[in-house]
Amino acid sequence: MPEVRITVDGDLVTDEVEARLLLVHFLRSNANKLGTVVGCDTSSCGACTVLLNGRSVKSCSILAVQADGNSVTTIQGLAGEEWHPVQEAFKECHGLQCGYCTPGMVMSTVDLLSENPNPTEEEIRDGLHGNLCRCTGYHNIVKSVQHAAELMKGGSK
Amino acid sequence: MIPSTFDYVRVNSVDAAVAALRAGGEDAKVITGGQSLLPLLRMRLAAPSILVDCSDIDEMQGVTDNGDSVTIGAATTHWAVMHNDLVKAHVPLLAKATATVADPQIRHRGTFGGALAHGDSAGDLPSVVLALDASMVIAGPDGRRTVSAKDFFVDYFTTAVGADEVLVSITIPKLGAGWGTHYEKFNRTAQGWAIVGVAAAVKVEGGKIVDARIGLTNCAPVPVRASSVEAALTGTSASAAEIDAACASAAAGTHATTDLGADKEYREHLMRVLTSRAVAVAAGV
Ligand SMILES: Cc1cc2nc3c(=O)[nH]c(=O)nc-3n(C[C@H](O)[C@H](O)[C@H](O)COP(=O)(O)OP(=O)(O)OC[C@H]3O[C@@H](n4cnc5c(N)ncnc54)[C@H](O)[C@@H]3O)c2cc1C
Ligand code: FES
Ligand code: FES
Numbered sequence: 102m103p104e105v106r107i108t109v110d111g112d113l114v115t116d117e118v119e120a121r122l123l124l125v126h127f128l129r130s131n132a133n134k135l136g137t138v139v140g141c142d143t144s145s146c147g148a149c150t151v152l153l154n155g156r157s158v159k160s161c162s163i164l165a166v167q168a169d170g171n172s173v174t175t176i177q178g179l180a181g182e183e184w185h186p187v188q189e190a191f192k193e194c195h196g197l198q199c200g201y202c203t204p205g206m207v208m209s210t211v212d213l214l215s216e217n218p219n220p221t222e223e224e225i226r227d228g229l230h231g232n233l234c235r236c237t238g239y240h241n242i243v244k245s246v247q248h249a250a251e252l253m254k255g256g257s258k
Numbered sequence: 259m260i261p262s263t264f265d266y267v268r269v270n271s272v273d274a275a276v277a278a279l280r281a282g283g284e285d286a287k288v289i290t291g292g293q294s295l296l297p298l299l300r301m302r303l304a305a306p307s308i309l310v311d312c313s314d315i316d317e318m319q320g321v322t323d324n325g326d327s328v329t330i331g332a333a334t335t336h337w338a339v340m341h342n343d344l345v346k347a348h349v350p351l352l353a354k355a356t357a358t359v360a361d362p363q364i365r366h367r368g369t370f371g372g373a374l375a376h377g378d379s380a381g382d383l384p385s386v387v388l389a390l391d392a393s394m395v396i397a398g399p400d401g402r403r404t405v406s407a408k409d410f411f412v413d414y415f416t417t418a419v420g421a422d423e424v425l426v427s428i429t430i431p432k433l434g435a436g437w438g439t440h441y442e443k444f445n446r447t448a449q450g451w452a453i454v455g456v457a458a459a460v461k462v463e464g465g466k467i468v469d470a471r472i473g474l475t476n477c478a479p480v481p482v483r484a485s486s487v488e489a490a491l492t493g494t495s496a497s498a499a500e501i502d503a504a505c506a507s508a509a510a511g512t513h514a515t516t517d518l519g520a521d522k523e524y525r526e527h528l529m530r531v532l533t534s535r536a537v538a539v540a541a542g543v
């Protein structure tokens with residue numbers, strides 16, 4: 102079996118894996134990152150979104166072997182001493198109900214704001230196009246992203 | 259859902275990819291972004307013996323300027339294509355259409371060449387390369403050959419790329435002064451896939467359309483040119499009424515199907531309406 106070396110939330114995780122192992126299962130089973138969840142398992146919902154070398158990807162749609170030698174950030178790698186401003190904003194604006202889509206929403210928002218720190222509402226909706234939420238109707242999610250953009254203008258991260 | 263077992267090799271040259279495909283036999287498959295392949299593997303609609311990962315081959319990355327054309331490496335991601343300055347300046351139609359493909363996560367992984375080699379009739383980029391008269395370089399055991407876009411798409415999910423071949427790059431002629439372009443797409447909100455899409459490039463001189471190229475997405479097993487509209491547009495004035503009249507024949511020569519997204523009649527209606535809109539925007543009307 103191939104050996105993969107993937108940096109997950111700053112720590113190097115090395116393991117022998119089957120080539121067919123999906124990155125999301127590597128993260129959950131081999132790296133113990135249970136914050137990253139599987140929603141649809143059909144590449145549609147974005148609940149499994151993580152950052153691969155800083156860019157958002159659906160971890161159910163990548164093989165662990167494809168990520169070999171690269172660096173992954175999961176929802177569990179965002180906060181330091183304090184919440185990441187995007188997490189803070191989702192909490193503040195109540196950008197969730199059941200919370201299942203939230204890890205993916207937050208990771209996509211981190212990516213969106215890194216590329217476009219001042220998105221319009223339309224740009225937010227377009228930027229989160231790959232993330233589905235069955236609960237909120239998106240209204241508070243959009244508000245959360247706007248609030249996160251405000252918080253991040255403080256230059257914190 | 260868990261894919262069936264397969265071997266995996268990451269190669270760093272086109273020659274090594276072709277050799278690995280050959281050694282792997284009929285069931286060896288190229289993977290670049292995996293954004294079409296992974297869903298198929300998980301549903302076990304594909305069961306390759308070995309995946310040959312071509313996403314790390316330098317020659318298949320990036321965009322180069324050839325003077326009158328640009329060449330795009332097949333493994334360049336959608337995200338890199340739509341943000342590339344050469345593409346934005348010289349092939350804006352591709353940048354606009356790519357921005358409508360799927361969602362940010364899939365655009366970060368999925369590749370231009372993968373989207374073409376997959377040959378999905380609902381894919382947005384095949385009609386763009388067809389409208390722009392692009393050509394593709396394909397490498398195989400017998401060396402390299404160049405195939406024009408009109409010969410590249412063969413049938414549903416079937417292209418000119420053979421089982422032991424690799425799509426290396428795509429060359430797209432620049433359009434030059436006077437041309438305007440637009441990609442118009444109609445899709446359901448939750449799904450990026452086009453019910454119908456229209457790639458339009460028109461050249462306007464002195465208020466008249468002097469040349470037009472229209473590619474249609476999801477109107478047949480392969481992307482098609484709306485040739486009768488192209489002919490009807492040439493010589494007309496760039497006005498909303500004349501453009502609309504010229505686009506009445508947009509469904510001629512298409513083979514639209516009925517599926518959950520739309521029936522054939524509705525698709526044909528969309529072809530006329532969307533072609534007219536795409537041409538009007540491209541012509542600056
Ligand atoms: C949820 C979702 C929504 C989508 N929405 C859209 C949309 O709106 N519009 C759209 O156009 N597309 C859409 N796509 C498809 C997406 O654009 C393609 O999945 C992707 O771009 C294909 O490229 P890839 O690099 O991921 O190919 P892969 O998945 O790696 O490969 C696809 C196929 O092409 C072959 N292949 C790949 N690269 C090469 C090569 N260089 N040479 C030879 N063969 C090769 C593979 O063997 C495989 O058969 C969507 C996909 C998903 C999952
Ligand atoms: S679980 Fe990955 S997109 Fe839904
Ligand atoms: S909060 Fe329940 S799916 Fe989004």
